[in-house]
Amino acid sequence: MAAVDDVHFLCMFSLSLESENRTPQKGRKVQFVSTTPHRLRKRLSDPSLRSDSDSELSPSDSGGEEEDDDDEEDRVNQSSTPSKPPATALYKTPAKKSKTAPEPPSQASLVEEYFEAHGSSKFLTSDRTLQRLHTPKLDRETLFRLLEGKPACYSAEIEKLHSSHHEHFNKWMLQLQLGYSVLLYGLGSKKALLEEFRVSLLCQEMHLVVNGFFPSITLKSILTALSAELLEHQGTFRNPADQLQYITTTLREQPDLHVYLLIHNIDGPMLRGEKTQNALGQLASLPNLHLVASIDHINAPLVWDQCKLSQFNWLWWECVCFQRYVEETSYENSLLVQQTGALALSSLTHVLRSLTANARGIFKLLVEFQLENKDNSSYTGLSFQDFYQRCREAFLVNSDLTLRTQLTEFRDHKLIRTRKGADGVEYLLVAVDTSTLTDFLEKEVE
Numbered sequence: 001m002a003a004v005d006d007v008h009f010l011c012m013f014s015l016s017l018e019s020e021n022r023t024p025q026k027g028r029k030v031q032f033v034s035t036t037p038h039r040l041r042k043r044l045s046d047p048s049l050r051s052d053s054d055s056e057l058s059p060s061d062s063g064g065e066e067e068d069d070d071d072e073e074d075r076v077n078q079s080s081t082p083s084k085p086p087a088t089a090l091y092k093t094p095a096k097k098s099k100t101a102p103e104p105p106s107q108a109s110l111v112e113e114y115f116e117a118h119g120s121s122k123f124l125t126s127d128r129t130l131q132r133l134h135t136p137k138l139d140r141e142t143l144f145r146l147l148e149g150k151p152a153c154y155s156a157e158i159e160k161l162h163s164s165h166h167e168h169f170n171k172w173m174l175q176l177q178l179g180y181s182v183l184l185y186g187l188g189s190k191k192a193l194l195e196e197f198r199v200s201l202l203c204q205e206m207h208l209v210v211n212g213f214f215p216s217i218t219l220k221s222i223l224t225a226l227s228a229e230l231l232e233h234q235g236t237f238r239n240p241a242d243q244l245q246y247i248t249t250t251l252r253e254q255p256d257l258h259v260y261l262l263i264h265n266i267d268g269p270m271l272r273g274e275k276t277q278n279a280l281g282q283l284a285s286l287p288n289l290h291l292v293a294s295i296d297h298i299n300a301p302l303v304w305d306q307c308k309l310s311q312f313n314w315l316w317w318e319c320v321c322f323q324r325y326v327e328e329t330s331y332e333n334s335l336l337v338q339q340t341g342a343l344a345l346s347s348l349t350h351v352l353r354s355l356t357a358n359a360r361g362i363f364k365l366l367v368e369f370q371l372e373n374k375d376n377s378s379y380t381g382l383s384f385q386d387f388y389q390r391c392r393e394a395f396l397v398n399s400d401l402t403l404r405t406q407l408t409e410f411r412d413h414k415l416i417r418t419r420k421g422a423d424g425v426e427y428l429l430v431a432v433d434t435s436t437l438t439d440f441l442e443k444e445v446e
Contacts (some may be wrong), residue, residue: 007319081155119216155254158322165193165319173201183266183314184294188321189328190386191264194294206230207260212268212293213328216351219276223247226283230259244279251286260290265328266293267300277303281311286383294319296328348432348440363395363415367428367430367437374434381419381427 152158172182184190198207208230210222223243227233231250237243251257260282263271271277281304284291291312295301304312351359366382369390373379388400397403407428410416417431430437 019297024122031260093122094200101263132427149287152324154322161195161286162321162323165321166196168317169197169201171291172197172317178291179313180315181284181291181293181312182317183312184292184297184319185300186318186320189323189325190294190319190321192260192266192323193321193326194292202260202262205258205260207262210261210263211327212263212265213331214269215270215331217268217270219271219279220275220409220414221354225302226259226261227231240279244282248282248286251288253290256426261291263288263291263293265296267295267297267303272303277308281308284313285311286436296325348415348436351415357407358396359409361394362391362403362406362442363430365390365396366416367396370430371434371437371441380421381417384426384428389429 005184041231045279066125081181162290184194198209206227208222211217220240223240226247227237227243233246233248233250237246251259263280265271266280271280279408283289284362313318352363364385369382384403388397388403391403397406407416407418411418414431415431419427419429421427432440
């Protein structure tokens with residue numbers, strides 16, 4: 001019995017030692033010897049894998065051996081199973097939209113909001129205008145005097161650039177003789193350059209200069225200058241089409257007669273019309289009428305379609321001069337200039353000087369009647385029948401057709417306006433302010 005007790009004691013002692021060897025100590029990592037393949041082994045650092053029991057096994061624990069076996073089995077299974085990837089590596093599905101979140105606006109509502117925002121007529125603009133400046137505006141003469149006294153920047157370089165264009169004068173003349181039309185474009189005024197070309201090469205030739213920037217230039221005035229001054233035609237025409245036909249026929253019948261037409265700003269406001277450009281194109285297509293012109297507007301080529309371009313037969317020359325547009329802008333109002341009637345008066349005087357004596361008398365008669373009724377707030381103009389009667393009594397016209405022809409010329413020069421009243425009667429009104437008309441009459445009397 002003693003021998004059996006000794007064996008039983010030794011077995012219990014070895015079992016206790018074995019339990020102590022399997023139980024991990026605090027502060028140490030658990031290392032397992034696994035039978036799984038090496039590629040599936042992992043060292044786990046999760047605290048949950050550590051042993052939950054630090055106590056020693058007692059001999060009375062009959063199921064201790066089985067629990068140890070189960071624990072080791074679970075640890076082996078955990079070590080053979082690959083660990084989950086970290087949460088940051090997982091794909092996060094978008095969260096469901098909250099029922100309280102606002103829905104995005106539809107396309108129709110966005111369009112309606114846009115037009116509501118931009119359809120209002122109330123726009124906020126800045127009040128920093130020239131009228132709020134304490135410095136009063138200058139008159140036109142003072143402004144020109146101040147600008148002339150200021151030296152131009154890069155004047156030497158501009159003069160050198162201007163003189164370099166003189167080398168092309170002979171080329172332009174040759175191209176005109178070959179049947180082409182010369183068109184100058186580029187930044188800066190080209191009026192001085194074309195004037196030098198005229199003086200140097202066209203003095204001995206029959207030529208006509210047209211200022212296309214003039215606010216009252218018309219096709220009829222150009223055709224009248226060609227027929228009356230250059231071709232020396234005596235008489236009148238019924239309409240510009242008859243004048244154009246006469247000029248075309250005369251130049252074709254006289255092929256040795258060469259006429260040079262020089263137009264400053266062929267893209268001017270009064271020359272951009274379809275009828276005017278068609279007439280100029282017909283003249284340019286004649287073999288013995290040579291056209292030299294300049295343009296300054298950036299959209300000037302849009303005036304001509306393919307038919308007109310074939311008639312003009314342009315050769316484009318880039319002539320950047322950087323010269324000031326002094327004469328081209330002299331007929332326009334400036335925000336820096338105090339608005340007076342001097343500009344309108346000079347234009348009115350210049351236009352009337354080109355008319356006949358009877359035409360000036362007719363216009364003067366209309367101006368006098370309008371000034372007589374300047375204090376009448378209900379004055380809407382002079383009726384055509386009353387005006388015809390007054391002109392007939394003054395021996396200015398002999399028929400209403402003559403008066404209507406003259407009124408058409410006034411209307412082309414934008415000197416008068418015509419309107420029909422409620423009774424269907426045609427009324428005439430001078431489209432100039434009262435102070436300018438008073439100054440005009442004073443000059444006419446002088």
